[in-house]
Amino acid sequence: MDTENIKIQIKTFFGLEQVLAEEIKKLGGRNVEVKNRAVNCEGDLGFLYKINYSARTALKILVPVFEFKAFNQHQFYDKLFKMEWEQFMDVDQSFAIDSTVNSETFKHSQFVTLKMKDAIVDYFQEKFKRRPNVEPKNPDIKFHLHIDRELVTISLDSSGDPLFKRGYRKEQGEAPINEVLASGMLQLAGWDGKGNFLDPMCGSGTLLIEAAMIALDLPAQIFRRRFAFQNWNNYDADLFTKIKEFRVNRVREFHGKIIGYDIDGKMLNAASVNIEAAEMEDIIEVKRQNFFESKKELFPLLMVFNPPYDERISINDDDFYKKIGDTFKTHYPNTLAWLISSDLEAVKKIGLRPSRKIKLFNGKLETRFLQYEMYEGTKKVHKLENQ
Numbered sequence: 404m405d406t407e408n409i410k411i412q413i414k415t416f417f418g419l420e421q422v423l424a425e426e427i428k429k430l431g432g433r434n435v436e437v438k439n440r441a442v443n444c445e446g447d448l449g450f451l452y453k454i455n456y457s458a459r460t461a462l463k464i465l466v467p468v469f470e471f472k473a474f475n476q477h478q479f480y481d482k483l484f485k486m487e488w489e490q491f492m493d494v495d496q497s498f499a500i501d502s503t504v505n506s507e508t509f510k511h512s513q514f515v516t517l518k519m520k521d522a523i524v525d526y527f528q529e530k531f532k533r534r535p536n537v538e539p540k541n542p543d544i545k546f547h548l549h550i551d552r553e554l555v556t557i558s559l560d561s562s563g564d565p566l567f568k569r570g571y572r573k574e575q576g577e578a579p580i581n582e583v584l585a586s587g588m589l590q591l592a593g594w595d596g597k598g599n600f601l602d603p604m605c606g607s608g609t610l611l612i613e614a615a616m617i618a619l620d621l622p623a624q625i626f627r628r629r630f631a632f633q634n635w636n637n638y639d640a641d642l643f644t645k646i647k648e649f650r651v652n653r654v655r656e657f658h659g660k661i662i663g664y665d666i667d668g669k670m671l672n673a674a675s676v677n678i679e680a681a682e683m684e685d686i687i688e689v690k691r692q693n694f695f696e697s698k699k700e701l702f703p704l705l706m707v708f709n710p711p712y713d714e715r716i717s718i719n720d721d722d723f724y725k726k727i728g729d730t731f732k733t734h735y736p737n738t739l740a741w742l743i744s745s746d747l748e749a750v751k752k753i754g755l756r757p758s759r760k761i762k763l764f765n766g767k768l769e770t771r772f773l774q775y776e777m778y779e780g781t782k783k784v785h786k787l788e789n790q
């Protein structure tokens with residue numbers, strides 16, 4: 404692998420591509436291109452380490468290594484069998500393959516994954532008279548197979564475990580939001596660590612912790628122990644140490660407040676456990692509070708939250724979303740609030756016109772991420788404090 408000019412593909416969730424592209428540009432990516440659920444760019448080996456360590460909206464970071472066309476399974480196997488696999492792995496290392504297949508020729512992703520596994524194992528067997536182990540859970544080397552019609556792309560997965568696994572989530576709560584999605588929502592909402600932040604329905608605290616990480620400019624993977632690139636034969640441990648040190652030196656102080664409310668004591672316990680695991684007890688405060696009985700206490704204020712929606716947590720209150728709107732209107736003047744919901748009928752009951760609507764997916768659920776601007780009096784005379 405040419406370690407100076409590496410072509411890189413970074414996967415993300417639908418709707419977060421622009422946010423990710425901005426992150427990658429700030430981290431020094433070259434030729435940044437926005438794709439569907441991905442961003443492509445170029446950089447050197449150090450840059451690959453840096454984005455694995457820092458990018459908040461990256462799910463996994465791939466390095467394409469082979470590309471070819473195959474029109475049937477024999478061609479597919481033969482071309483794979485001819486690759487020099489020892490460039491990327493040692494026979495003593497274990498490997499795994501994950502795949503995305505979008506092809507009329509290759510309909511079953513499991514079947515092609517198995518064929519690729521056979522080609523790698525047969526290759527080593529023939530050349531070195533030994534076979535590497537397949538290890539689906541904790542492989543040393545992880546390959547990604549992508550087939551788009553006849554075009555086959557084999558990549559090395561430089562991350563290993565997906566990057567939403569930040570390492571601070573010890574308790575799940577009932578419907579925790581994915582960490583990458585949470586960070587993307589915060590960045591879409593313009594949270595930059597200036598001012599104060601409230602998640603009025605914080606559950607297990609994901610948005611709070613991600614908000615604190617942004618506020619302190621902590622690298623997204625500060626708690627992570629292992630990346631797949633550390634098993635590569637070109638791994639440069641000194642370079643990675645330098646990159647981590649340089650990045651950690653950028654961590655800044657935060658002078659605002661980050662607060663979470665939840666009505667459910669069990670959820671608050673889960674949030675506290677996670678906040679402690681993230682070593683953020685001094686920065687994040689959570690308290691048992693019914694949002695509908697609360698009023699604005701922080702000035703200026705940005706709110707971002709994911710209220711319960713029917714598919715994941717049943718709401719036994721038909722007026723739940725109406726109460727959100729009433730609370731916004733009566734108790735949160737001059738506030739910018741964002742919420743994510745898949746219940747597009749229910750959000751109408753909020754009774755305020757969202758000033759922005761962004762399509763996102765929470766798992767398989769199609770959702771809207773909605774911005775509400777609460778002014779006191781008319782728009783003409785009052786400016787939002789936190790803009």
Ligand SMILES: C[S@@+](CC[C@H](N)C(=O)[O-])C[C@H]1O[C@@H](n2cnc3c(N)ncnc32)[C@H](O)[C@@H]1O
Pocket residue numbers: 575576577578579580603604605606607608609610664665666667670692693694695709710711712716
């Ligand atoms: C979808 S969960 C939030 C999940 C959270 N973002 C996470 O990552 O774990 C919604 C939360 O809203 C809380 N909730 C429901 N009604 C509430 C109310 N009136 N006031 C405050 N919290 C409420 C629930 O207890 C639940 O924890």
